[in-house]
Amino acid sequence: MLAEIKGLNEECGVFGVWGHDNAAQITYYGLHSLQHRGQEGAGIAVTDGEKVTVAKGLGLVTEVFGQGEINDLHGKAAIGHVRYATAGGGGYQNVQPLHFQSHSGSLALAHNGNLVNATALKHQLENQGSIFQTTSDTEVLAHLIKRSGYQTLKDQVKNALTMLKGAYAFLILTETEMLVALDPNGLRPLSIGRLGDAYVVVSETCALDVIGATYVRDVEPGELLIINDGGLTSERFTLNINRAICSMEYIYFSRPDSNIDGINIHSARKNLGRQMAIEAPVEADVVTGVPDSSISAAIGFAEQSGIPYELGLIKNRYVGRTFIQPSQELREQGVKMKLSPVRKIVEGKRVVMVDDSIVRGTTSRRIVNMLREAGATEVHVRISSPPIKNPCFYGIDTSTTEELIAANHTVEEIREMIGADSLVFLSEKGLVEAIDRPYEGKYRGQCMACFTGKYPTEIYQDTLHPHEKVTC
Numbered sequence: 072m073l074a075e076i077k078g079l080n081e082e083c084g085v086f087g088v089w090g091h092d093n094a095a096q097i098t099y100y101g102l103h104s105l106q107h108r109g110q111e112g113a114g115i116a117v118t119d120g121e122k123v124t125v126a127k128g129l130g131l132v133t134e135v136f137g138q139g140e141i142n143d144l145h146g147k148a149a150i151g152h153v154r155y156a157t158a159g160g161g162g163y164q165n166v167q168p169l170h171f172q173s174h175s176g177s178l179a180l181a182h183n184g185n186l187v188n189a190t191a192l193k194h195q196l197e198n199q200g201s202i203f204q205t206t207s208d209t210e211v212l213a214h215l216i217k218r219s220g221y222q223t224l225k226d227q228v229k230n231a232l233t234m235l236k237g238a239y240a241f242l243i244l245t246e247t248e249m250l251v252a253l254d255p256n257g258l259r260p261l262s263i264g265r266l267g268d269a270y271v272v273v274s275e276t277c278a279l280d281v282i283g284a285t286y287v288r289d290v291e292p293g294e295l296l297i298i299n300d301g302g303l304t305s306e307r308f309t310l311n312i313n314r315a316i317c318s319m320e321y322i323y324f325s326r327p328d329s330n331i332d333g334i335n336i337h338s339a340r341k342n343l344g345r346q347m348a349i350e351a352p353v354e355a356d357v358v359t360g361v362p363d364s365s366i367s368a369a370i371g372f373a374e375q376s377g378i379p380y381e382l383g384l385i386k387n388r389y390v391g392r393t394f395i396q397p398s399q400e401l402r403e404q405g406v407k408m409k410l411s412p413v414r415k416i417v418e419g420k421r422v423v424m425v426d427d428s429i430v431r432g433t434t435s436r437r438i439v440n441m442l443r444e445a446g447a448t449e450v451h452v453r454i455s456s457p458p459i460k461n462p463c464f465y466g467i468d469t470s471t472t473e474e475l476i477a478a479n480h481t482v483e484e485i486r487e488m489i490g491a492d493s494l495v496f497l498s499e500k501g502l503v504e505a506i507d508r509p510y511e512g513k514y515r516g517q518c519m520a521c522f523t524g525k526y527p528t529e530i531y532q533d534t535l536h537p538h539e540k541v542t543c
Contacts, residue, residue: 083154083167083274085152086273089148089249091266094146095144095149101271101278103133105273108183109154112127114152115136115144116170117145117146118246120147122177123177123178124144126141127167132153150181151168151181152242165205169210171213178245179245182208182241184465186238187464187530189211192234232308238466251298253291256315256518258466259316263288263303272298275325275329276329277329321334321339321340339507341367344369344372347371347501349501351493353493358373359382359425368427382413383413417442418447419446419447420448421448421451423453424453427455430475436490451494452489454496458522463521
C-alpha cells in the first residue's frame with residue numbers, strides 16, 4: 072500500500088493465542104501477516120501460567136524480533152500487537168502490549184481502534200489519583216479495570232468497557248486467562264479460530280491462514296470472551312448493539328485474502344470496481360490499478376467494462392520506510408520511489424486509473440502526471456469509494472476536514488487539481504450494494520461516517536481539533 076504517502080492509515084492489528092506450546096512463535100507469524108495494519112511498532116506478551124513477560128520495540132515485526140528475542144518468550148499463551156500511531160502519538164512507551172503490575176498480578180493489554188472519550192476519562196481518572204505512564208488512549212482501560220471495585224477480572228472488565236466510547240478490539244492477558252472484547256458497534260474486525268486445541272483471536276482472518284488455523288466465527292459487537300485452561304466462554308457486556316463495521320476495511324485496509332462477516336475482501340473490491348464501471352463508463356484502451364489495494368477493484372472494472380486490465384503501475388517493494396517524512400514535498404517524491412509506470416503498457420493509450428480513495432489529492436496528482444509522462448494520451452480516474460469528506464475518530468489518521476480535499480473542493484475542482492481527463496467517485500448506494508453486507512439498517516451494518524458525516528457514536532468535543540464540528 073501507499074499508506075504512508077497517501078495519508079490513510081489504520082491504527083493497529085492484534086493477535087492472541089491460548090493453549091499452544093509455542094505461543095510466542097505463533098504470535099510472531101500472526102503479527103507478520105498483520106504488518107499492513109501498523110509498521111511503527113510491535114510487541115508480544117506471553118504467560119507461562121505464573122508470570123507475564125513482554126518484549127516490544129519500534130519498527131517492523133522482523134526488526135523488533137530480528138535478534139532472537141522471540142526465543143526468550145516462553146509460555147502457552149500470548150497476545151501481540153502491531154501499531155500505527157494516531158491517538159497519543161508514537162514513541163516506545165506507547166508500543167503495545169502495555170504491561171501493568173499490581174499486588175494481585177500483572178496484566179498485558181493490546182488495542183485496535185480509538186476511544187473518542189479517552190480525554191474526558193483521563194481527566195476524571197487523574198482527578199481520582201491515577202497517574203498515566205503513556206499518552207495512549209489504551210491505558211485508560213487498565214485504570215478503569217483497577218478502579219471498578221468488582222472482585223473478579225471478568226466483572227472488572229465488563230464494568231470498565233461500559234464506560235468506553237468509540238472503536239475497540241481489546242485483548243487482555245493475565246497469568247491465567249485471556250479476555251477478548253469488541254465494541255458495541257463492531258467498528259473493527261475481530262475473529263476467532265482454532266489451531267489444534269488452541270484458541271486464536273485475530274484482527275483479520277488472513278492471520279489464521281498463515282499459521283494454519285481454522286476459522287470458527289467473528290467476535291460479536293458487545294461480546295466479551297474469557298479464554299483459559301477450562302476453555303472459552305462468551306458473555307455480553309452490553310445489549311445496546313448497533314453494528315457498524317468500518318467501510319474502509321472492505322475498501323482499503325484489510326488484506327485481499329481476509330474475510331469479514333463471511334465476505335471476502337478481494338471479491339468485495341472486485342464488486343466495487345464492477346459497480347464503478349456501471350456508474351461511470353468511459354471509452355478507453357486499458358485499465359490499471361494503483362498497487363496494492365486497488366488492484367482488485369481495477370480487475371472488476373475491467374471485467375465489467377470489457378476494457379483490458381494491465382499492470383500499468385508497478386510497486387517497488389524494496390523501498391524502506393525511513394524516507395517518509397512529514398513534509399508534503401517528500402511525500403510527493405515518495406510516490407515516485409514507491410511506484411513506476413510501465414511505459415510500453417500506457418504509451419499512446421487512453422488509461423483508466425482505478426484507485427480506492429483520494430485523501431489529500433497529492434498522490435493522485437503525482438500518479439496521473441507519471442502516466443502522462445509515460446505517454447498516456449488520456450487518464451481517466453475512477454475511485455471505488457465515495458468522496459471522503461469527514462474526519463475519522465475511530466483509529467484512522469484523518470482527524471481534520473482541512474486535510475481532506477473532498478471536504479473543501481467539488482469533484483470537478485479535484486479533477487482539475489489532479490490533472491485527470493475525467494474523475495468519478497463511487498456512489499454511497501453503489502458502495503453498499505457492491506459490498507452486499509447483511510441488512511442491519513440503512514447502511515447494512517456499515518460505518519459510512521467518513522463519507523456521510525453520520526457517526527455511529529457520540530463524538531466528544533475534546534476529541535476534535537479546534538474549530539472542528541461534527542454531528543452524530
